[in-house]
Structure formats: C-alpha cells, structure tokens
Amino acid sequence: MTRTSAPVDAPATGAWEGLVTTALLGTDRRTPPGTGPGPDAPVALLDAAAVETVRRRAGLRPARAAERPQPAPKDPRPPLPQAAARRLAILLADRPGGSGGGRRGAAPDLTELLPQWLAAANARGFAPPPQLLPALLDAARGRTDLRPAALEFGGPRALWLARLNPDWRFALRSTPGGGAALPHLDDDAGIRQLWQEGLFAERVALLSALRSRDPAAARELLATTWATERAEDRLMFLDSLRAGLGPDDEPFLEQALADRSRNVRATAAELLSALPGSALAARMAVRAEACVAIDHMQPTRATTATAAPSTTGAATGPTMATPTITVEAPHECDPGMERDGVVAKAPAGRGERSWWFGQLVEAAPLGTWSRRLGGRTPREIVALPVTDDWQGELHAAWCRAAVRQRDAEWSRALLGEPSAPEAGGPGAVSLAERAKLLGTLGAAERAEWVAGFISTHGLSEAFQLLGVCAVPWAPPLGRAVVDALNIARDAGSYPWSFSGVMGLAERCLDPSEAGRLDALLAVPDEPENASPGAGGYWAEAFQRLVTTLRLRAAMTEELNTP
Template identity: 35%
Template sequence: MSGERDEWEELVSAALLGTDRRPLPPGDGTAGPGTAEEVLERAAVHTVRTRAGRRLGRGVPLPRAAADPRPPVSPRAAELLAEHILDGGHGARLPEWLELAAASGRRLPPHLLPPVLDRAEREPWLREHAAVLAGPRGRWLAEHVEPRWAFLRQEATGVAGEDAWRYGTAGDRRRFLRGLRGRDPEAARRLLAAAWPREAPGDRAAFIQTFETGLSDDDEPFLEAALDDRHREVRQKAADLLLRLPRSRLAARMAERGAPCLSRDGNRLVAVPPRECDEAAQRDGVRAVPPRGTEPRAWWLRQMIARTPLSVWTRKFHATPEEIVRWRIADHRGEVVMGWVRAAMMQRDPDWALALFPLEPMAELLAILPPRRRDAVAVAFLQANGAAEKAVDVLGGLTSGWSRRLTLAVAEILARDVHGPPWGHARLARLLGARGDPDLHEQVRRVSTARPVQEAADVLRFRGEMRKELS
C-alpha cells in the first residue's frame, strides 16, 4: 500500500510541476518515459488497479417510492414541454404549462422530472405546480437522490381530506385551509384557532392570508387578536384584511385618525400630516420608519390616507369619488393620491379605482374592476394613448387572461404604432402572446404582417395547442 501511495504522489507532483521539472522514473507505459501522456496513462492504470482491489460492500436497498395513480400527461403535451418549452423557443410558457397540467389531475412523465425540478429549484414561483406534478416520485427523489429538490417537502402533495391538515406538508395545509374557507369559513377559522399557538410564525402568516377567501365580519375578532402577534408579517396581514371590513374596530380607529388629515376649502383639499405615529397606530399597520429620503410626516400622511376607509371621504365631503379626485390639493398631493390608490387596492373598491385610473393609470387599479368594465377601460385607454410603451406600462401588471376585445385592440396598437421605440413593440408583443386569447391567433395574424404581430400570433397558436393537450 505504501508503494502505491508513493507512486500516486509522484504522479501528482509531476502533473502539478510539469514533467520537465519533475521527471518520472521510467514506467511500462507506451507514451515514452517522462512525458505528459505517460503521466495520464499511468494515473489511469493506478486508479483502475486501486479500485479493482477493493472488496464490494453490502448495499442497503432504498425504499420504493409511493405509487402515483394519476396518468401521465399526453405524449403530445410532454413533447411540447420537452422540445418547445424546456429546450425550444417557448421557454416563457413554462409557468402556464405547469399550471394547466397541475389542474388537469395528471403527472409528469419520469424523464421530465429532473429538468422541471431543476428549473423549479432556480425559480421558486414554479414550485407550487411543479410539486403537484412531481407527486410522490419527486419527493422520493428529493429525499434519496437530489437534496437540491428538498423544497418539494414544503409544497402541496395532493393529500386530500383532513389528513392534509394533520399530516401534510405546509403546502398541503395551506391548500386544505383555503379550500375549507371556500366551503365553510367558520369551520376553517375554528380549525386554525385551535392550532394557532403551535404554528410557526411563517406558517401563521401564510394561514392568515387564506382569510381572503370568504372574509366576513365573523372573522373580525380573530383578526383583531392577531394584531398582537409577535411576528410583524402576521400583524400586517391581519391589519390589511381588517381594512376590508368596514364595520371592524380597526376601520373605526383608522377613520378617526385619518379624517382630520384632509379638509375641504371650496373645491380645494388641504392636507394636514400627522404629528406622530404612536404605538396604537403602529399596531393597526402604520409603519413609523419612512423609506430613506422620505420625510416622516409625509410618510405617515400617505399611510393614514391609505388605511382610512374610503367611505370616510365621500361622507365627509358629500361628493363622489370622481368629484373628489378632481379637486386641487394644496400640498402633499402625491402623498394623498398615492394614499387613495393604495386604499383602493387594499379595500378592493371599484368606484375609487375607476375614479383614480385617469390620474394614475396602473394595472393594479384595473385589476380591481369587474372583467367587462376592466377591459372596456383598458381599451379606451389604449385608443386614447396608442403608444406601445404606454400600453406595456398599463397592461404589464394584469395577470389574468385578456378578453377578445382587448386582445384585438392590443394587436391593432402593435400594427399602428410603427414609429415607436422597438423595445416597446417587443415587450407589447410578448404581452400579447402571453395574455391574449389563444383562440384568436388567426385573427391576430390577419391584423398586420408586421413582425411583432406575427410573432405574437405564433405564441398564441402554440398556447392554444398547449391548452388543448392539457385540458
């Protein structure tokens, strides 16, 4: 053994220093004494000889992966994923493919598990649907083969019934609680209240977010108590939910704080920033420390406006949202308007969202509107501001699919705004392909022969085929 070690050390020294500085004693290789080729050949022979002399150990058989009764996706769906999404030109369609496949009740073929899970490991937003498709085989691989896929242990496994709450992963429990909120909010609230003291802070924050489903005044006592939670994220989520309950104690407290911040002088509003942000206000979700470069009182004003029930202003000023937002604001206009915008988002108020959109054309405000109204407002905006880059700014944040009318309107903007910046065309074409109605790919193609329109039509056609295979 000592001789073998000495020979290996000589080979390593020769490889590191070079055979001209550290020549080897002649060996039985064919490359000639002392050459680099002989160093490599002798190292290979030494490695084989060492391995061949070892005794084989007794292996411990691994447990079998649990059976997955779900059928795999269709061969064509798997082909679209492997050849056109993972290794082709439609890589941006992966989130949609995974979402549709997970909803279909099918699983991934085994040979596609590694590339999909590798992508999910790098891109966390893919994990929820990738975990559902991976099923028990994926979790077996994460436990016994590839530690990088350990995130699967936290995602939903598809366990059904109360077993998901008792024995499931964190993802299983979130999914079960969200489903129970949709069927029986009171039962879900009782279930969570019983387990609340034992839950980790991160889980409490995720569980309390499920109250968005079926939120009602009956949830107010539980959410009010959560304002005293030690975890900041739990407190913030509880406060945001309470703002959607106009009769909650928090809404009343914020109305009392916020009302003095704005007063009317004719058709002018006068803003008066708060002088302090006390502990009681912080308990109700107002953050005391402003971002760098922001004056504290202006920061508190914006938050007070944002967390004040919007009905306070219509009652106080005896005016509609459309009338109020048109009035001149003497000082702190930016803080007041952005406070209203944030309030409309948190309180899901379509009247205020519609009134504020002309001032701040944001996708987040459009998303609050009912679908028909939303698309009508979006189309009107595009027709009045027909530049591709402006369309991208407004439509980029809309995550839901577009209607027929909006799809064709965007295609026409692409065809008409030929003199705009190229980056605007490229981004809007990508949005049209990703969000447009796939059934309209031929109509979009006929709008214009311009390259951005044709590329968007190609993506719509691909998405249509993908949806057909995964439906």
C-alpha cells in the same frame, strides 16, 4: 505529441467541490492534489476533473444495503392524449439560451410556451407520462416560475421521484406539506397530531388547506398554539388568514394587535383595515376624518357673457366659492395609533406628518369620504382641488386603500379615463399604482381600459399594465396591441424596444388573431431615418408571432383530443 501527467489519487469526500474551487481560484493560487505549482498544474487539474467526471457518472459508490423504495403511487388522473404527450416532450427538450443572444429569429420560443401548456393540462386534469417526469422535474428545478404548475401536473409520482434524487429536493420544499400527505380534513385527530408534531411547512400547508374549506376551524386551530409560536411563524400563520378573511376573524386579529412582534401587529392591522366594518377601521376613520375637511371659502371670480355688446365684451359676475379639500396632518403618533398599526418612524427622506397621514387614510374605510365630504361620489371627490400640495399624498393613500379594500368604484375614479392627458388619472402616481388599481376591476373592464390607454398613448408605458390583463387577451385589447405594433413598424420605430411587448403578445394574444396578422409578414419599406434593418426585424418578429399563435392553437386542440 502526447503529454503525460502524474497519476491522480483516488478522490476524498468532496473531491469534485475541491476541483471546482481550484478552478475558480486558479492553479497559481491553489494546485490540484498531488501536483506542485508550475505549467503542468492546469493540465493536471483538467485530467483530475476528467477522471472525477467518469467516476461520478459510473454510478453510486458502494454503501450499506438499504430497503428498496416503495413502488410509485398510482395516479388516478386520465393519461395525456398521445399528440399532447409528444408536444410535451418537445417543449421539455427545448432549453433557454440556445441562441446565445442577439436576434431571436422567426422560430417560436418553446420555453415560454411550457407554462401555458402546463396550465391548460392542469385545467383538464391530465396525468403526465411517467417517462417524462425526470425532464419535467429538471425543467422546474431550473425555473422557479414553473414549479407550482409543474408539481401540480407531476402529481404524486413526481414527489415520489423527488425523494430519490437530491437534485429534486426543491419539489419537497415547494409542495404543501413538504411532500407529506395531509390528513383528510374530516380527520380531527390527524389534523391535531400534524399541527402539534409536524414540520413548519407541513403546518402551513395544513392551515392553508383547512382555511380554504372551513375558515373558522383553521382560525381556532391556530389559536390553540398561538401563544407558544415563534414570532416569524406567527407572521406566516397570520398571513394565511387572508384567504376567506371575514368579520368573524376580527376578535382574533384584535388580540394580535397587542403582539410583541411589530411585524405581526402590522399584518394584523392590515387585515383588519381590509374589513371596513371592523373596530380598527372605525378608529382609523375617526382619525382620518379629523385630518380632512371641505373648505367652501376659497373664492373664484365667475364671468358671464352679456347679451348686449359692450366695450369689454363681458361682465364680471359675483364671487363664487369653490369647494376645496383641506388637510391637517397629525402632529404626533400616539400609542393608540401605533397599536393600530401606524408605523411611527418615517422612511428616510419622508416627512413624519405626511407619513402618518398616509397610513391613516390608507386604513380608513373608503365609505368614510362620501359621508365626510358632503355626500359626493368617489369621482366627484377625486376631482376636488386639494390645498397646500397635499393632493399627491392624499390620492396615493386612496389608491392603496382602494387596492386593499378591493373597491372597484374608487379604483375607477382614481384611474380616470384612459385617454386623459396624464394617462393615469389624478391618483395613480406610477404605472405600478395603475396596475394595482386595474387588478380590482373585472377582466373585461380591465382589458377595455388598457386598450383605451394603448390607443391613446401607445405601447411605451403599457407593458406593466398588460401584465395584469387576463389571458388570452380580450379581442379589443388584442386589436389595440396589434394596431400599436403596426403603427410603430410603419413609423420606422426602433424595433428592439418593443421586444417585451412582442413577447407578451406571443403568450397572451388570442390564437384566433393569427389570420389578421398575415398582412404584416412582408418586409415593409423603411422610411427615411428609420433604424437600419428595422423592416427585416419587424417582419421576422411578426412571423414568429403568427407561428407561435398557430402553435398555441395546435396545443389546445391536442389537449382537447379524446
């Protein structure tokens, strides 16, 4: 039986949006144009949507003649090797979410390989095939994590296309300068004109580009208009000084400490505290030193074994003093502290004195403490007991200071040994803190520490730590991850709880490790009390891992082919 409905009138502007709204509200609350309430309303809505879809696909509506777009700019980079171009087309054709959830199967997840492929192609300086640019922009539109690498790879032609399609406007916003060409960094007049007349995104891009080449020139350019900028713009511009931050920036940042915006003042204070030789760092050191001291009067009783037998078997030795750190937190937050970036109001549930104390210690140069605490090394200082339950607050502040000041020696002391029972050292209060501390170490040392952590504690807490390790993982780290996965498989552990680590391994494990994994592809014997179906899942997951590693190796070879 054929159902007919009333003819659909020509749509007004925004007709598609109106139909979508009607569908969301329901035809019982809002009917399509030209249709009354009743059982025919849903059919009329679908008919109207079908007609409007055809109209939308038919092409552009008539409009006034406009100038033809300028030809696409040339891309001077060498073209991709043919095999690599075919691989890119395959990666872009894959779409996430096709499996509908559940088990992933043994096939590689191509969408997770695209970021790595783009990074490798950018490192080699290739230009994309023009016919793949629309698919590349569509992929970047749906995934913000892809945008920086995709737009770098897309180059000038991707921006040219983005100006012609409203769906790709994100490329103009995401690209420094909003897609506009920046003046040459030797063109003083062009730089001044863009700084005075450009859009905010263009000015941020100009300042960042100039800062990377000539930090002093960028700072001087910012100073010319600083007093007339909006507070939110001053904050963004000030943040650009993080790149190339040095002692020459101190006078400008000291002036920013008197800014009328609290956020600007806080950012200026943070940048100054990252310069251990700054006047602000010295002021913070004086304040922090007044709060922390060594007390030698905490007595302990030492025992020494006697040479001759006795009824007690030991003799009590003399009383000894154990050095102990004492803390006296500030009793007020004076105007000088506030000017130097200390936030006076504590967050909910936090004591004011501990809040002020943590900020002072965090901003003080870490070199302060060896001088203040008897010439001890960071490791010796961290090992000292702290009175009155102040240890957590003090060590957490030292953690933040080590990260801010990029101090590897203090980071090592606060991390402790990866095999320590508490698995994070005395100062790492969370996995996030440990990950930040690891970020101050070199790539090889970072990988070695995380490998030791996994060997001792397994993978249950290692996911966040793995995220800060360089890719591909160093051999010791890769072996530790594979061994831990194998142990979990043999123990009949619940396999889906390791899916995140397995996904990381697919992207980060060195492809040369594929050969070592062949022995893990068989379905293992499931021990008693194992999760039902765990053996099959583990075999499937390892098969996917091996296939992905070999695919990554092929991708690299294709990009290296002349």
